[in-house]
Amino acid sequence: VDTSALLRKLESIATLTAEERRAVASLPATIKIFAANEDIVREGDRPSVVALVVEGFACRYVVVPSGKRQIMSFHIPGDIPDLHSLFIDVMDHSLAALVPTKMALIPHNVMCGLIDDNPRIAHRLWRDTLIDAAIFRQWMVGIGRRSAFARVAHTFCEFVTRMRAVGLTEGNTCELPFTQAMIADALGLSTVHVNRTIQELRIKNLIRLTGGSLTVCDWDGLQQAGEFDPTYLQLKDMQVA
Amino acid sequence: VDTSALLRKLESIATLTAEERRAVASLPATIKIFAANEDIVREGDRPSVVALVVEGFACRYVVVPSGKRQIMSFHIPGDIPDLHSLFIDVMDHSLAALVPTKMALIPHNVMCGLIDDNPRIAHRLWRDTLIDAAIFRQWMVGIGRRSAFARVAHTFCEFVTRMRAVGLTEGNTCELPFTQAMIADALGLSTVHVNRTIQELRIKNLIRLTGGSLTVCDWDGLQQAGEFDPTYLQLKDMQVA
DNA sequence: CGATACGTTGACGGAAATCAACCCCGGTGG
DNA sequence: CCACCGGGGTTGATTTCCGTCAACGTATCG
Secondary structure (H helix, E strand, O other): OHHHHHHHHHHOOOOOHHHHHHHHHHHOOOOEOOOOOOOOOOOOOOOOOOEEEEEEOOEEEEOOOOEEEEEEEEEEOOOOHHHHHHHOOOOEEEEEEEEOOOEEEEEEEHHHHHHHHHHHHHHHHHHHHHHHHHHHHHHHHHHHHHHHHHHHHHHHHHHHHHHHHOOOOOOEEEEEOOOOOHHHHOOOOOOOHHHHHHHHHOOOOOOOOOHHHHHHOOHHHHHOOOOOOHHOOOOOOOOOO | OHHHHHHHHOOOOOOOOOHHHHHHHOOOOOOEOOOOOOOEEEOOOOOOOOEEEEEEEEEEEOOOOOOOOEEEEEEEEOOOOHHHOOOOOOOOOOOOOOOEOOOEEEEEEHHHHHHHHHHHHHHHHHHHHHHHHHHHHHHHHHHOOOOHHHHHHHHHHHHHHHHOOOEEOOOEEOOOOOOOOHHHHHHHHHHHHHHHHHHHHHOOOEEEEEEOOOEOOHHHHHHHHHHHHHHHHHHOOOOOO
């Protein structure tokens, strides 16, 4: 089973010993492919496995009574979006694949064993959930206090930075196969407004976005537009390509 | 040093052994009083202590370039708002007292010792940071997808529920000594609009709010108005009074 | 008793939502 | 082979929720 994405992720924070790498690499897991828009875990579920993104993209979301959806996070290969289900039994939100996505399902007891036997990995994972929380906070700030323009720019900055951290960029380009409706639900905007905002970013020559691929043409400009400061992602010595 | 609030909080999730209670109760800490609006920790700091709210209220916030402030969470007695600084060295946001507030400052190495020696307490604390994250997600949903009216109602529901969990309510009344400007910054609204929304809640006889004290007149009504479902707070068998 | 902070109210403006077309393109089935 | 279909993207017209500005009331406090 391919846990290399997870390894890359854990090591994007700090290095592991050979033994720790082995412990992670030998985790027993079941591979499962999910279709685009298919739920992986649903609000109210009590999962007995955690889900590691191997290939593709997932998101957490909730739907409010008015029928509107809020996406609370995007997840890229190496992420374990429902790691918290180890400690919190009932899901307060759903987890879905955004595109056809390969997940590795790891039983709770296996993860608990890994954590109990490897305190350093446990700390690393705890830290990872804390970075998750930091990302939530940034999204909250964006939705609450930034203009639509800054919000979209910030999201693209964050996405590219996270993708780079796990080695999924080529130069200033990476996959971003989300529909504008998905982006709208993530930013608390309407699709129409997202569309107009992306056009504005294109006209200002900050990005190119076609065929599910995002290219940052002007990193400094985009960063400034999005008021983006990567500190909260806590990456060790990341550089812009 | 009074860590009883922390004990109540930890036990609002699950019970501790006598030994664990002793370990928590005997934590060495320094008491410090902060004035209203005084910063406890600032964005960019690298704290070497964690701060436990003993009496009063604190919040996390950031200020965006336009000068607007987003408050990301309210913290009540028993909370350790910057526990994450154990694992994440540089603060990506500030922490401030909202009213005159008594904090217990506990050195990092003491907390690390507690965690290393008491795996169950460590899990409890991890879990606590995960509930924190769940609260962030709920706020995000509110700011992104709920009307101002529902947002305010939701916040009051959440606040009362959390206060009740640590024994700080009397019937349907609890302290809520925040200015409307603070509430506005928490909800991503303007003070003017918060004012009008609160009036609406009053007219509909859902709450009374005067002199820093909140009374819920109609819990069902308020809960419905706020689309509030307390699942995400993960409290064991909490009941409405 | 003035200063200051907080709450309240009204008038006005604007960013983004909503509504409603329309286009483009890749599938798919007759 | 092409008509049909549906999802995604784009555009314009209109509406609305909420922000901004500005004034005024009220309470607390030195």
